[in-house]
Every structure is written in structure tokens, then in C-alpha cells.
Amino acid sequence: MTIDLAILGGTPAFTSPLHVGTPNIGNRTVLMARFEDALDRRWLTNDGPFVKEFEARMAAKLQVRNSVAVANATVGLELAIRALGMTGEVIAPSFTFIATVHALQWNGIRVVFGDIDPTTHNLDPTAVEKLITPRTTGIVATHVWGRPCAIGPLRELADRYGLKLLFDAAHAFGCSAGEQPIGGFGDAEVFSFHATKFVNCAEGGAITTNDDELARQLRFMRNFGFADYDCVERLGTNGKMSELSAAMGLTSLEAMDEIIATNQRHYADYRQRLASIPGITLVDYDSQFQQNYQYVVAVLDEARFGLSRDELVQVLHAERILARRYFYPGCHIHEPYRTLEPNAGLTLPHTETLCQRVLLLPTGTAVGVEDIAKIVERIQTATAHAGLVRAALKSRHA
Ligand SMILES: Cc1ncc(COP(=O)(O)O)c(C=O)c1O
Structure with a gap:
């Protein structure tokens, strides 16, 4: 009897590859009409009408005061970390996508890896507390798979030690913690609308916050620091979302x-x-x-x-x-962290075990x-x- 497995010489189950994260496309006719609109307006970027509409619809959906659209979640994290004034050391999980910790390192911050709760797969507040030093300025925690972090205990720790609290919500658009949508927790939250995310802009992201002044600063920062036509008020970068991405995002949101x-x-x-x-x-x-x-x-x-x-x-x-193996092999095993923090694995037993066992279908x-x-x-x-x-x-x- 032949056993129908390609590895044993059988026929593969699929003729073309089936990927994790194949993009969802929404209504093509509506999308094309939006592209036509943007072309007709000749307004392709720089805070255009689609970006504004996308931000407004997102903020309403997430019940949060401000939604700042950005080019992708990585730049969103980099901007939020800097705007929140994080420096020195920040505690973050290793069981996350590499961008979470790269955004800290990119800002010249030492990443201190905290272990996860093996049941929730999210950063464990008890592990976090043990890592707080006088140099710690913040906590960045990921809502892994869209399941909410231990928000209350992390907020309590942040308040007690005077730390900033940022959530990487790249997986968590459309999810809630209790009755409240993810988006309004911590000092800010960052979403990804990468093509592999279920709501996507091809490339895109957003920083959401109930802090109006933080949002104002983030708007300058994503646009080179411009506060007005001829006035640069602070250091900035180019983190703007284009109109074409926002058109995709709006169409995706509708689906x-x-x-x-x-x-x-x-x-x-x-x-x-x-x-x-x-x-x-x-x-x-x-x-x-x-x-x-x-x-x-x-x-x-x-x-x-x-x-x-x-x-x-x-x-x-x-x-x-x-x-796909996620988040294999764990951020602390990738460079530059392997070199910078060679002993990190010693305090990450649950992360190391899970990185060997998780599989996405x-x-x-x-x-x-x-x-x-x-x-x-x-x-x-x-x-x-x-x-x-x-x-x-x-x-x-x-
Ligand atoms: C947890 C997490 N954080 C950050 C990112 C980075 O998102 P982006 O590709 O929009 O920069 C991702 C992307 O997959 C992610 O899964």
C-alpha cells in the first residue's frame, strides 16, 4: 500500500503553494474606483483624504481618540518609542516578531528580554518586574495572536515604577480585551496593516492613543518634524502612509x-x-x-x-x-541580540520551549x-x- 505523503514519494497535496498570510483583497471594483479617485485628484500622499478617512474610521472602530496612520508598524513602533521618551533599557518579549525589538534597538535602547506566560504566550508581568532597574524607562508588550496581554498588571507595574507602556498590537486589529477594543490601552498601541495581516494596506500601520499631545507630536514626527509649511518643530522621519495604501486599507476595512x-x-x-x-x-x-x-x-x-x-x-x-514556525528561533537568538545579550536565553525558558513547538497553518x-x-x-x-x-x-x- 502506498502512503499518500509527498515525503514518502506520493503526490503533493497542492499543485501550487499554500502560504500562511496570503493577502485578503476586499472588493476589487471599489478598490479600483478609489485608485481612480486618487489619480484624478493627483493627491497621492501627504495627509490626503483617504488617509484622513482611514484614520477617522479606525479611531471610531477602536473607540480611541487618535489614530495616526503610518507607512508600516515598524516605523510606527520606532516613532512611538521615541515620542514616549523611552531611553536606557526597555523590557520586551523575545517571543514576538523581530520588528518589536528592532524598533527599540534602532532608537539606541537596550532590549531587556522578558519571558512569556506559557499559557497566554504573552509577556509575563512577574518576569517583567524582576527585570526592572533604575535604567528601565518602559515596557513594550505584544498582543500575540491578537490575544490581549495582561494589560491590568502591566499598567500597574508601569505606574508603580514610572514607566511608559506601549503595546505592539500588530496582530490585534478587531480584537478586544473584555468589552473594550484593543487600541486604547497603555500610552499607545501600534497596529500593522502589512499585506499578510487580515486587514491590509499592502504596507501600512497606525499608532493609536488617547493622549492628544502625543498624537500631535507623532503627526509631526511621521512628516520629517514639520509642524507647518516652513516650520520643522522637532526631529522627524518619513513615516507617512500613501493614498494608495489608505485606499486599500479602507476597502479592506469594509470587508x-x-x-x-x-x-x-x-x-x-x-x-x-x-x-x-x-x-x-x-x-x-x-x-x-x-x-x-x-x-x-x-x-x-x-x-x-x-x-x-x-x-x-x-x-x-x-x-x-x-x-510557518513562529517566532522561531526567538528574537534573542537573532543578531544583533545574540551578540549583545548572549545570556538572555537563561531567563527565557518558556520562550525557548514555545519557539520549538509552534506552527502556523x-x-x-x-x-x-x-x-x-x-x-x-x-x-x-x-x-x-x-x-x-x-x-x-x-x-x-x-
Ligand atoms: C508582532 C509584530 N510586530 C510588528 C510587525 C511589523 O509590522 P510591519 O510589517 O507593518 O512593519 C509585525 C509584522 O508582521 C508583527 O507581527
């Missing part, structure tokens, strides 16, 4: 509810199909509150599944299912129900024939 519904259906489908397979568990979302379900996150237990996360990734890649509007059935079937076959798979992988690498 948001539909995309979330698709993501939620896919998530439930994966969950139901994977339930009977030992050693592979999906990260939970609290359906009582708003979630975007943009990530299908599996955590692998090698002893029960029969293969390691990395072995399963190789099996799936052979099937052209481009599952494809979802979003580019994925069909029948695709999920095929993906899970291949996962099922891989675990059922783990011994053969492992031997094939070994001989591949011999």
Missing part, C-alpha cells in the same frame, strides 16, 4: 467582518478536524470577546505526536503547505474548506506513519 467570519469558520473547522489527533493542540480564542481569528496556531507535543514540529514542517512543505479567504480537509488529512497520515516519515527525513539529510 473586515466577512474576513473574520471566514477566519472563524476555518478555525472551527481545523479545531474539529484536529481534535482526534494526539499531540497537536490549537491555541484557544475567547469567543465571548471580539477576535480576528487571523492565526491558526498549533502547538506540537513531540512525545504524543510522534514527530517534532520541525519534522512536521518538512512534511507539510513537501505537500506545498507552507506552514494557512487560513484566510484564499483558503477553501476542502483545503483544510486536505491539510489535516496529511497531518493525520504523518502522525500515523511517524516512524516511516522520520526515516525518510533522515535519509534525505544523510
Whole structure:
């Protein structure tokens, strides 16, 4: 009997690759009409009408006073960190996308890595408190997978030690903490509208805050520090969002509810199909509150599944299912942090374990129900024939 797995000589499940984060496109006709409008107006950037509309709609959705659109979340983080006056040392997770900590390092700040709570995958306030020194000026915490950080305890720590608190909300657009939408917590929050995010501008981001003066400064800073035509009031950079990106963002925003519904259906489908397979568990979302379900996150237990996360990734890649390891290998293992903080791993046991176990599966509007059935079937076959798979992988690498 042949076992239908590409790694064992079978036919790949897909003819073309299925990626994690394939962009959702929204209504093309509406998008093209917006592009035409921008071209007709010959107003392509510099705080144009689409950017203003995008900011206003976002602020209303997130119930926050200010939304400052920027070119991407990385520049948004860099600007927010500088505007908040963070210097010296700032505590941040290693279990996050590299941009979170690069934005600190880029500002000349020492990144002090804090461990995560192994259940929530978010920065652990108890670990954070142990890392506070007289040089600490802030905390940057990521709402990983859109699940809210321990906002209350982090706010309490920040207040007690006089620290600034910034949330990397790149994953969390459309999510809430309790009844309140993510966007108005901490001193500011930063969203990403990169093409791989479920609401996207191709490239884009936003800083949201209830602090009007902070927002005013951020508006100058994203535009070279210009306060008026001939007046540069402070150091700035070019972090502006273009009209074409905002047109994409507005169109994407209009499709948001539909995309979330698709993501939620896919998530439930994966969950139901994977339930009977030992050693592979999906990260939970609290359906009582708003979630975007943009990530299908599996955590692998090698002893029960029969293969390691990395072995399963190789099996799936052979099937052209481009599952992704997140946030592998952990920011502290990447340069320049590996050199700057060679002992960071000693205090990051939960981060190091999780980085070896997490796997993201494809979802979003580019994925069909029948695709999920095929993906899970291949996962099922891989675990059922783990011994053969492992031997094939070994001989591949011999
Ligand atoms: C947690 C996190 N922070 C920051 C970023 C950077 O976002 P951008 O690509 O918009 O700069 C990302 C992008 O994937 C992210 O996942």
C-alpha cells in the first residue's frame, strides 16, 4: 500500500503553494474606483483624504481618540518609542516578531528580554518586574495572536515604577480585551496593516492613543518634524502612509467582518478536524470577546505526536503547505541580540520551549474548506506513519 505523503514519494497535496498570510483583497471594483479617485485628484500622499478617512474610521472602530496612520508598524513602533521618551533599557518579549525589538534597538535602547506566560504566550508581568532597574524607562508588550496581554498588571507595574507602556498590537486589529477594543490601552498601541495581516494596506500601520499631545507630536514626527509649511518643530522621519495604501486599507476595512467570519469558520473547522489527533493542540480564542481569528496556531507535543514540529514542517512543505514556525528561533537568538545579550536565553525558558513547538497553518479567504480537509488529512497520515516519515527525513539529510 502506498502512503499518500509527498515525503514518502506520493503526490503533493497542492499543485501550487499554500502560504500562511496570503493577502485578503476586499472588493476589487471599489478598490479600483478609489485608485481612480486618487489619480484624478493627483493627491497621492501627504495627509490626503483617504488617509484622513482611514484614520477617522479606525479611531471610531477602536473607540480611541487618535489614530495616526503610518507607512508600516515598524516605523510606527520606532516613532512611538521615541515620542514616549523611552531611553536606557526597555523590557520586551523575545517571543514576538523581530520588528518589536528592532524598533527599540534602532532608537539606541537596550532590549531587556522578558519571558512569556506559557499559557497566554504573552509577556509575563512577574518576569517583567524582576527585570526592572533604575535604567528601565518602559515596557513594550505584544498582543500575540491578537490575544490581549495582561494589560491590568502591566499598567500597574508601569505606574508603580514610572514607566511608559506601549503595546505592539500588530496582530490585534478587531480584537478586544473584555468589552473594550484593543487600541486604547497603555500610552499607545501600534497596529500593522502589512499585506499578510487580515486587514491590509499592502504596507501600512497606525499608532493609536488617547493622549492628544502625543498624537500631535507623532503627526509631526511621521512628516520629517514639520509642524507647518516652513516650520520643522522637532526631529522627524518619513513615516507617512500613501493614498494608495489608505485606499486599500479602507476597502479592506469594509470587508473586515466577512474576513473574520471566514477566519472563524476555518478555525472551527481545523479545531474539529484536529481534535482526534494526539499531540497537536490549537491555541484557544475567547469567543465571548471580539477576535480576528487571523492565526491558526498549533502547538506540537513531540512525545504524543510522534514527530517534532520541525519534522512536521518538512512534511507539510513537501505537500506545498507552507506552514510557518513562529517566532522561531526567538528574537534573542537573532543578531544583533545574540551578540549583545548572549545570556538572555537563561531567563527565557518558556520562550525557548514555545519557539520549538509552534506552527502556523494557512487560513484566510484564499483558503477553501476542502483545503483544510486536505491539510489535516496529511497531518493525520504523518502522525500515523511517524516512524516511516522520520526515516525518510533522515535519509534525505544523510
Ligand atoms: C508582532 C509584530 N510586530 C510588528 C510587525 C511589523 O509590522 P510591519 O510589517 O507593518 O512593519 C509585525 C509584522 O508582521 C508583527 O507581527
